[in-house]
Amino acid sequence: MRQRRAMSMLMGGVLAATGLFGSAPASATPHDPPAEFGTDWRDPVTAAPPVPRPAGVPTCEMTLAKAQFRDFTPYKSTYTPPKGCGDRWSAVVLRLDGTVKGRQYDRLGHLAIGGVEVFRTSTPQPSPDGITWSVETDITRYSDTLRRPQPVEMLIGNVVDDTYTGVIDVEVTLTFYAGKPAPSADVPDRVIPLGTPSLTTPRNSERILAEVYATGSGGGCEEYWYLTVPDAAPYSCKAADGPHREVRISVDGRLAGIAAPFPTVWTGGWSNPFLWYVIPGPRAFDVTPVRYDLTPFAALLNDGRPHRVEVSVAGVPAGQTGWSTPTNVLVWQDEAREVVTGALTRHEETAPANTSVYAPGPEHRLDSEAAHRLTVAGHLNTSHGRVTTTVSRSVAHTSVHRWTDGESRDALTATWRDDETVSRGGGATRTHRTYTMDGETTLGAGDRLRTVLTLSDRADTLVLRSGGRTHWSRLDDTYTGDATYTTGVPRDQRHAVGTSAERYRLYGSGGCYDRSLKTAQGTVTEDRRRC
Secondary structure: OOOOOOHHHOOOOOOOOOOOOOOOOOOOOOOOOOOOOOOOOOOOOOOOOOOOOOOOOOEEEEEEEEEEEOOOOOEEEEEOOOOOOOOOEEEEEEEEEEEEOOOOOOOEEEEEEOOEEEEEEEOOOOOOOOEEEEEEEEOHHHHHHHOOOEEEEEEEOOOOOOOOOOOEEEEEEEEEEEOOOOHHHOOOOEEEEOOOOEEOOOOOEEEEEEEEOOEEOOOOHHHHHHHOEOOOOOOOOEOOOOOOOEEEEEEOOEEEEEEOOOOOOOOOOOOOHHHOOOOOOOOOOOOOOEEEEOHHHHHHHOOOOOEEEEEEEEOOOOOOOOEEOOEEEEEEEOOOOOOOEEEEEEEEEOOOEEEEEEEOOOEEEEEEEEEEEEEEEEEEEEOOEEEEEEEEEEEEEEEEEEEEHHHOEEEEEEEEEEEEEEEEOOEEEEEEEEEEEEEEEEEOHHHEEEEEEEEEEEEEEEEEEOOEEEEEEEEEEEEEEEEEEEOOOOHHHOOOEEEEEEEEEEEEOOEEEEEEEEEEOOEEEEEEEOO
């Protein structure tokens, strides 16, 4: 992932997976900042809450991977289930600890166990003196995979030479907490990696989800897909249909799910690594997969035959690479039935709408809008009666992109919405997701490049049962940054200055978490908790 001079050369950053409960994260002790960035700065930190961990239960810890990444050779080993914690766990927490020193770009990485992708991440860019960082994520939902010996593969593709000297040194551990998981953990009976488009599910499946670790990355224009423009506009990154992207999943050629991809900004993004040295952007270190409820298609999938399940990203120019979409299928089974029958009863889709209007001038402008809606429903004849599942999902995108000739000024204001309602039996879950990006990069006198940027990741969730509210939550993770440096000169001549801040708020029927961080010139200046 390469840093570019103008904002048009953006790079695509989440935070550790979060839970509402858990011990308080360690404080980042505030200090007085220096006048400008030096050769060292504080190790990366986020305002996100820690992964919740059960208290007072036996634990088992093991090292899953320990590697130094210098190139694109994957680390391989064999996983063996731990002894002393049984084969049912109340929680399983994955932790990555990393170090890197010298000069290096941000790099994308992934880890798979038995072909199941359990973790996707990116790395921070190091200081000359070196940094350490850690990421934790809850992988309890992969318990089915973890009960058996499995091959392990991990890769953080890297390039090390005389210029880019940073070797990425990581250790990944798993901590198992004995006991049965709480119902809220939502642990499936089976986890099936979708290594090929062919999927055969157990014939007694009564709930089926797919999760897709969708990332636009790899150094090409799809790494900053939200800035692409139609061919008629004079800009460095083109896409015939403009900047709209939509992650879709189909079953036997029929559309089964739609989703808005999260506009991840990696730690070299917006042409300005000084934005991200201490606080990464939302989701940069722990990529959250897109989830689809495929239960309306369960009756079709339960016939014992292989079915074609495919993931695609709409809006990507034909032949253009840059998206990764590793997919897992999560299955819950009806233990009292050998075969669960039923039918797909409803499939309604609006025609996808996508327009981009280009206005030339001293300041070029592109206004884009897109929308799409899908509703599917089906019933299953389970051991506890006929159960109908209806999934309604709508996605929408609006953006205004402004830039000057030569892209010395490049600005974007964009919003993505992804609204979903899943009704099953007498209950329903409604989720309203909103992602925003508002930023500008300018290249001014003396080759001083300045980037000002705000990113937000918001979600409102409401769980209903028999018409009454049983659970609700609201997430608001907002990052802001403002950094300036001199381009085209050695590191020690950049005279970089920059501030960044993050406020992470998660509250609802389960409690409250509210933490904010502020930095200046690589130093934490505020660490505040409000709950």
